[in-house]
Amino acid sequence: MIPDSDQESLTSLTKFVDQLPSVLNQVTRGISEFRPKPLENRDLCKSAYNVQHTLLVKFNFDTIDETDLLEEVLKPRVEFIGGTLEKVELSGNHITPCIQVYKLEWK
Template sequence: MTFTKYQFNNFCYWPSNPKKIVEFIGGSYLASKPDLTYKRFIDSLINKNYAVHAYKYTPQFDHQQLAIKAWRDFKNCRISLSKRIGTSIPSIRIGHSLGCKLHLISPDGGRNCEKFISISFNNFSANKSIPLLKQISRKLEFNSEFSPSPERTLRLIEKTYNQKNNFLIKFNSDELDQTDKLFSCLKARKEDNSKGVMLKGTHTIIASAGLRENFLGDWADDEFKRNTIKKISNLIDESD
């Protein structure tokens, strides 16, 4: 039986005796309602006896602030779970799209987890990520960019990110993916153990199943999507 509650901006799913914690951050906008937009993915992890903490956030330009807030909230949820089950258990960090970046620029440099799993890493500039921003900024004569910028993000990862065990997942029909840049950045560090895999699918293959199912019923949940999510959860479990 799984106990579910919302605290510290996280939807927390706690099996009675979980083997590990998954700290999950979803992509921009999708993460405003992760309990719905990532429902099937979360369920697949709970079924493998992981406690899941799915972070809820609203997109903003200051990604560093978002990363710090997520890190603190995950820490508080780990403490709550430890009190509930009477022991501390290891954590795994998983990110999707922008969520990958937020984990990678975490204040602890990835030290306080066993490994990090990146799904469809995205590190685009604000102009590419936000429709019409480039035209508006030119018209109003102001410059807007995410903080840290895409270039600085990669430099920070190479210089300050300390987690050696990273598993990167990309999809063959994903035009938003920048996993190759992340992989090269990680491999530039000493003693890096990062590995990667390519699967069939698109950028949002792990998302929206819960949303469609909620409104349209089980028949709306594509079988390919369902099988891909199962494959990803198996890869996560096997990499332990």
């Protein structure tokens, strides 16, 4: 059983997992463009972003990273709504959070 306080997390995870077959199918067909396009996302963030506390995660080896640009776009909006914006940099790339690292133990 999942406690009531974790239902939101379960709902988010379920929505994420539900999208995976479609995304994998698109990748298999060679589709590589993001929808909506990054510029469309940035324009929307300038006027409609309303998250009080935002954490941006930047990876140190990520060729498609736009964290710095997103920070520039979000900062004025987050300040306007009285929120906070924090950015951290971690080792890895944009798929690092999705990879399970296995540690083998030899006896």
